[in-house]
Amino acid sequence: MKxxxxxxxxxxxxxxxxxxxAQKQQPNIIFFIADDMTRDMFNFLPEGKGKNxxxxxxxxxxxxxxxxxxxxxxxxxxxxxxxxxTGKYASRATNPxxxxxxxxxxxxxxxxxxxxxxxxxxxxxxxxxxEGYFTGAVGKNHVYxxxxxxxxxxxxxxxxxxxxxxxxxNYRLTQQAYLKNGYDYAEGLYYENPDFxxxxxxxxxxxxxxxxxxxxxxxxxxxxxxxLYFATTLPHGPTAANRSWKADRHIIPTGTLDEAPDVLPHxxxxxxxxxxxxxxxxxxTANILWMDDALGALIQSLKEKGKFxxxxxxxxxxxxxxxxxxxxxxATANPSVIWKSGGFKVGHISEKLVSNVDFLPTIIDxxxxxxxxxxxxxxxxxxxxEGKDSKKHASMYYEIGYARGVRKGKYKYxxxxxPRWVKDITNEERAEILDAYxxxxxxxxxxxxxxxxxxPFGHVQIIxxxxxxxxxATKRYPAYAVADQLYDLEADPGEQNNLADADEYKAVLLxxxxxxxxxxxxxxxxxxxxxxx
Numbered sequence: 001m002k003x004x005x006x007x008x009x010x011x012x013x014x015x016x017x018x019x020x021x022a023q024k025q026q027p028n029i030i031f032f033i034a035d036d037m038t039r040d041m042f043n044f045l046p047e048g049k050g051k052n053x054x055x056x057x058x059x060x061x062x063x064x065x066x067x068x069x070x071x072x073x074x075x076x077x078x079x080x081x082x083x084x085x086t087g088k089y090a091s092r093a094t095n096p097x098x099x100x101x102x103x104x105x106x107x108x109x110x111x112x113x114x115x116x117x118x119x120x121x122x123x124x125x126x127x128x129x130x131e132g133y134f135t136g137a138v139g140k141n142h143v144y145x146x147x148x149x150x151x152x153x154x155x156x157x158x159x160x161x162x163x164x165x166x167x168x169x170n171y172r173l174t175q176q177a178y179l180k181n182g183y184d185y186a187e188g189l190y191y192e193n194p195d196f197x198x199x200x201x202x203x204x205x206x207x208x209x210x211x212x213x214x215x216x217x218x219x220x221x222x223x224x225x226x227x228l229y230f231a232t233t234l235p236h237g238p239t240a241a242n243r244s245w246k247a248d249r250h251i252i253p254t255g256t257l258d259e260a261p262d263v264l265p266h267x268x269x270x271x272x273x274x275x276x277x278x279x280x281x282x283x284x285t286a287n288i289l290w291m292d293d294a295l296g297a298l299i300q301s302l303k304e305k306g307k308f309x310x311x312x313x314x315x316x317x318x319x320x321x322x323x324x325x326x327x328x329x330x331a332t333a334n335p336s337v338i339w340k341s342g343g344f345k346v347g348h349i350s351e352k353l354v355s356n357v358d359f360l361p362t363i364i365d366x367x368x369x370x371x372x373x374x375x376x377x378x379x380x381x382x383x384x385x386e387g388k389d390s391k392k393h394a395s396m397y398y399e400i401g402y403a404r405g406v407r408k409g410k411y412k413y414x415x416x417x418x419p420r421w422v423k424d425i426t427n428e429e430r431a432e433i434l435d436a437y438x439x440x441x442x443x444x445x446x447x448x449x450x451x452x453x454x455x456p457f458g459h460v461q462i463i464x465x466x467x468x469x470x471x472x473a474t475k476r477y478p479a480y481a482v483a484d485q486l487y488d489l490e491a492d493p494g495e496q497n498n499l500a501d502a503d504e505y506k507a508v509l510l511x512x513x514x515x516x517x518x519x520x521x522x523x524x525x526x527x528x529x530x531x532x533x
Contacts, residue, residue: 026225026367027340028302028311029128031359032295033084033229035077035140035193035236036324037317041288045335053277053289056296057337060315064339065346065385069353071407075319075331075400076460076469077193078113080356081143081231084316085123087360087376090115091399091523095145102525106419109525111399112460116145119180124360126182127371128227136185136217137178139210139231142192146170146177149191152198154443158255167198168254183229185220188213190233190253194243195444197253204247205233205287211294212261218301225367226307232294235287245270245286264293309341312366314359325460325470327398327405327414328477328495338385345387353393353407354381377523397519401460404527406516412495413512414485417528422462427453434464441468456481486512 039047043054044061073083079090086092093099093115101110117123125135149170156163170191178186188210194203214230238244246267249260265273270289271281279285295315302308315337323330334356338344357378364371365382373380377397383390398405402422405414425433430453438448450465458466458474466474474480479498486500486509499505513530520531 026131026133028221028225028307029133029227029314029363029367030298030311031084031124031227031229031314031316032298033081033231034291034315034317035231035233036319036321037235037288038321041235041284042335044337051279052285053274053279054292056292056299057315059299060295060313060339061337062348063343064313064337065344065348065350067336067338067350067352067354069351070316070334070336070356071332071353071396071398072319072334072356073332073398074111074115075323075327075398076113076325077140077142077236077318079111079115079400080318082115082117083356083378084359085117085125085143085229086121087357087373087378089357089377089397089399089523091525092377094118094121104419104421107526108402108417108419108528109399109523110401112401113142115143117143117181118145119147119177121181122371122375123181124363125178125227125229127360127364127369128367129182129184130371131367131369132224133367134185134221134224134226135183135228136187136214136226137183137229137231138186138188138213138217139229140190140192140233141174141177141231142190144174144177144181146174146191148173154195154198154200154203156199158199158201163199164255167202170198171254185217187216193233193236194238202251202253202255203238204243204251205238205245206247206249206252206261207232207234207290207294208249208261208264209252209257211297212263214294214298215263215301218298218305218307221305221307225310228298230294230298232291234291235284239283239287241283241286244283245290263297264290311340313337313339315339316356316359323473323476325400325458325467326473326477326480327400327403327459328473329412329489329493330473330476330495331400332396332398332405332407344385346385347387350384352381352384352390353396354384355393355396395515395519397516401458403459404516404520404530406512406519407489408512408515410488410490411508411512412487412489413509413516414487415513415516415528415530416459416481416483416485417530418457418462422457425462430454430464433462437463437467484509 039045042048074090082090090111091109095116098114129135174191175186250256270286274281320331320334361373361378361380362382365380395408402418403416434453449471453464455465458470461467479485484500485498487495
């Protein structure tokens with residue numbers, strides 16, 4: 001009897017050792033997400049080759065895999081992050097402010113900077129935490145619902161003690177939101193972009209502060225695998241030197257630090273290093289180098305902790321910038337980089353069409369998590385990374401504001417449908433809307449993009465000429481305001497020639513419209529004649 005008892009104890013101990021070893025074999029995950037990068041900021045793309053000093057990103061790209069077929073389902077900051085972290089289309093958001101708009105919009109979901117992850121909602125951090133991962137977040141939030149957060153205007157005076165008191169409360173509430181969503185650690189946080197985060201005197205980037213928080217997180221890791229979500233505020237505006245790369249490193253959203261962080265090269269070295277590399281010195285190149293310094297600090301910290309060789313690093317830009325706020329390729333096509341020591345079997349380049357809703361299912365497979373992927377819209381491309389055949393998207397789906405899009409084969413179809421209240425807006429109301437919007441731009445120190453109230457509304461904002469984020473796209477695409485658009489991406493990759501009215505493409509148009517119907521059939525909300533209430 002004793003022998004059986006001892007044998008059982010030995011077996012249990014052996015199983016425990018196996019369990020610990022299996023846990024150790026799980027890779028650490030860093031998901032680094034940049035904000036509003038343009039294609040000329042990537043040395044591995046033709047538009048940016050040799051134009052940037054980014055040795056750390058270059059290393060990841062050279063040693064890892066560049067996902068050239070990477071796409072984004074929703075093309076502004078918040079819903080893109082929602083896609084990444086939940087594996088779902090942003091129309092599935094359930095936060096109160098998002099759902100409040102539904103009735104007004106004839107039950108149509110209007111995806112913009114309004115799709116938040118609710119406390120306890122299944123997301124990347126919560127899934128990995130349940131798998132035994134130590135989880136952390138630093139940088140820009142802009143996606144998790146922060147209950148009780150109150151807006152402090154850009155014009156607020158920090159000399160007023162009530163202003164800083166609210167800023168500090170907002171910060172604590174933001175931390176709590178992360179902790180409710182599966183994070184063990186949340187520091188160095190911005191609720192939103194600097195211009196929308198509080199008073200102008202605090203509305204600067206401080207990447208050193210967020211990087212310091214990330215390094216502190218890595219220092220806290222032990223034998224458990226870890227997950228770090230690092231969402232930089234760069235290179236999104238403000239881009240002026242005194243509010244970005246050259247800003248005072250003592251300034252943070254809650255006031256000023258007694259001592260500036262000392263984890264990145266001093267900002268005075270940025271122009272010197274650019275000059276030495278033969279790179280033009282301007283705010284764009286300086287901010288990208290600053291962001292690369294943060295990436296380098298993470299890598300160095302991993303090496304010092306002996307964690308580097310067992311870490312997978314995802315580098316993702318939230319969306320294409322050329323057509324932000326639309327579903328044109330200039331916004332949806334958005335290469336990413338995935339790195340691990342020794343690279344992936346797929347090789348240096350993957351042309352597989354993948355979406356940002358695919359990241360979470362892929363990571364679930366990568367770490368062998370027990371999570372249920374059935375409710376996710378994404379599909380894993382982990383087999384692709386391993387050099388095997390993996391399931392292909394029959395077609396790609398996109399959604400933003402009042403536009404929906406689908407890509408199938410070489411064709412892209414875009415549908416723009418406004419609810420009744422938009423159609424009923426009077427000319428006088430158009431002028432009022434535009435005037436109020438331009439006044440808000442002026443507070444941020446920006447000139448109006450448009451002063452003509454009769455210009456077509458945007459795809460994502462009901463503002464004549466479009467909102468500030470989408471305005472450039474209104475100038476770049478001739479059929480921007482047309483309800484139905486069809487493009488042959490092989491013959492017309494820039495989407496300049498709308499084929500929707502051409503007789504010879506009627507069958508293609510109908511097929512693409514039916515494909516869109518398939519996608520939105522099981523997604524909440526109506527959309528014009530494609531799906532009624």
